[in-house]
């Protein structure tokens with residue numbers, strides 16, 4: 001069983017590095033591995049596996065949340081978010097330097113993607129804060145870090161994929177991401193505040209003067225996004241829609257906001273659907289390839305081999321977690337987060353469950369590591385987006401993001417030491433629902 | 437030889453335990469000539485409706501799967517969970533004995549051999565009230581798993597909703613559906629007592645699970661091994677049915693322990709079920725061909741329905 | 742300076758774009774179906790029953806029918822470090838090679854999903870849920886989409902080798918990763 005493991009790993013590295021598209025690479029590696037070591041009707045396994053994975057009903061939330069992000073991109077939601085939050089942020093040490101974290105955290109509650117969150121908030125905030133004289137490195141760092149919250153705070157595209165592959169309750173997983181997400185956001189804000197106090201030059205001396213009536217009046221700008229959150233959560237908790245159907249309500253809400261803000265034309269709407277379909281296709285093909293690879297690995301007994309190898313090392317649970325953090329950090333440098341998730345899950349999930357960890361908890365942990373991958377060079381999606389928004393080099397943006405990366409690493413260890421940070425909320429909410 | 441056996445059911449399920457027992461005994465009766473490794477939870481990628489074709493095409497040599505879910509491939513398979521036709525283990529035994537020759541023929545046509553058949557516990561209704569008569573179901577949103585169940589509950593005046601299993605527990609928690617129709621096993625798995633108070637034992641069907649082996653793999657065995665395995669399957673099948681009964685009783689006890697009121701179906705409701713489901717059988721017999729029609733009428737004669 | 746593309750390539754690119762539009766339409770139908778289910782269930786107390794099943798077929802159709810269009814717009818992800826390492830000339834050669842491999846893989850997937858559709862057709866396989874939906878219909882849509890993906894890959898290969906301009910511009914998806 002060692003030989004297939006080595007061959008598949010080497011094939012995977014070579015083929016991915018060659019620049020073949022990730023989804024197609026997964027298909028190739030699995031098919032080659034199976035044809036070397038097994039006599040099976042690969043053609044039938046392939047077609048059945050592709051069909052089963054893409055028609056899995058758990059996957060349906062994916063195109064809906066992607067569509068919601070594309071429709072929201074047509075609206076002024078992010079602009080309004082900034083206006084509504086600015087007078088409040090001005091109360092904190094560091095003032096508007098907190099805007100990125102606050103706006104990304106709130107926007108993450110309606111967006112399933114880190115890239116979408118970074119892009120939507122960044123295209124407004126970077127220019128605005130730069131114009132006001134805030135330190136460029138601080139604002140691109142806060143954006144890089146906080147943008148990743150799109151994955152951890154529900155809804156989350158990566159969590160949908162994890163729930164499908166790991167066969168866990170999506171609702172529970174979503175709930176489990178809330179507290180860790182807020183914890184990381186708080187960590188970012190504390191860091192920002194401390195930086196601003198330690199080095200007042202980072203924040204412009206001109207102080208934005210807001211009165212309390214300004215503050216309360218500004219809240220009106222937060223109405224659209226609140227209504228959107230309400231349409232998703234309200235339809236679900238109100239017993240109107242199942243979790244996946246609630247995503248459809250979210251798209252409906254986003255369409256309504258776009259319509260009311262007068263920014264909806266047939267051309268822009270069809271462009272949003274086309275772009276959403278393309279992104280769905282990209283992710284869907286990766287999911288199909290990953291399912292086929294997981295199946296191939298299963299037939300070859302690879303997860304069992306690796307699990308046995310790791311078990312023989314007799315690591316303590318914390319040492320195992322530390323190993324995984326390093327592993328995902330290194331992998332995340334070169335692989336885009338979702339690819340590293342689908343590639344490793346067939347091996348790491350059984351390993352971690354065997355070590356006594358909860359699969360829901362591991363979902364949150366893995367999402368945190370994927371968020372790190374978004375901001376580590378050379379391949380980091382959030383870095384690419386900030387680069388395209390600011391024109392700075394990847395290296396520069398990555399340096400700005402380092403403190404925020406370290407905060408996430410600390411969060412990963414906190415999560416490992418206190419799993420209840422993730423598991424507390426799902427239990428409480430499920431208990432509440434029970435008593436209704 | 438070593439056969440990889442696919443089971444669609446989770447590791448802790450009683451069908452998987454039965455399969456492991458079967459695998460163990462096969463090694464024994466063939467003196468280690470035939471060994472079976474059981475892969476549970478659909479780990480080999482075979483999770484439901486593709487099981488029959490997967491064994492047929494040799495993707496796996498042997499598999500355990502729900503017969504009823506193969507109805508898209510062979511319409512006859514709907515008899516594996518026909519509403520109101522065989523209610524409870526006793527009638528299900530008669531049904532299986534009656535349709536077994538036809539099942540064997542169908543599997544033969546699909547390049548496989550039937551080894552044994554074991555039913556699931558009966559399908560009942562989890563609700564926030566006891567279901568004593570058909571009026572208690574009027575307009576009631578209840579999760580149903582497939583078209584047959586939908587027809588059945590629509591005939592009873594309920595409002596069946598088809599939802600994927602993954603959406604059921606949250607939907608139940610938030611009230612998207614008010615009740616669920618499934619077995620005592622699934623009710624315990626889903627901890628339905630957290631949301632609902634009553635389980636009424638409709639036993640409107642005991643879905644059949646089958647174990648079949650690919651004929652190419654089978655024919656490669658020696659005649660002695662074939663005879664030993666056939667004999668073993670026949671010997672173990674009744675024991676596995678006892679396991680299913682015990683499973684049902686154990687789970688009903690768990691439901692009660694957790695505060696659910698478990699009740700049998702009232703005579704009045706039983707009459708209404710029989711009356712309503714007859715139409716479904718007739719319609720099915722018309723569509724599914726002579727083999728299915730003959731099987732149904734032979735069975736109905738035997739049990740006097 | 743990139744050369745003007747020949748007519749057959751333009752036709753090919755148009756077929757790929759059209760399939761992409763069809764994919765987007767499938768996505769729109771999926772959304773409408775979900776919303777219709779919500780309206781019907783909550784206002785008329787009647788589920789449409791087939792919503793989930795049809796939606797899942799639409800999902801597969803979206804993924805395959807739009808795959809070629811996604812490649813046109815450079816949405817599919819890959820590891821590009823090697824291209825940057827080896828420079829533009831060797832990079833173009835490598836790109837042509839992996840595109841050709843990609844074509845082989847996509848064509849292979851298209852063929853086998855096509856065989857799956859054909860088997861469903863000749864066995865008259867229906868969906869398992871029992872609503873009598875012939876499986877070959879959605880499977881054919883998926884196989885067709887995969888074939889169009891393969892078409893886009895071969896067009897891309899011809900474009901690189903022939904030194905023609907790309908048909909569409911790169912995009913960063915707002916909803917993507």
Ligand code: NA
Nearest residue numbers: 108111150155
């Ligand atoms: Na989010």
Ligand code: NA
Nearest residue numbers: 332373376379
């Ligand atoms: Na990275």
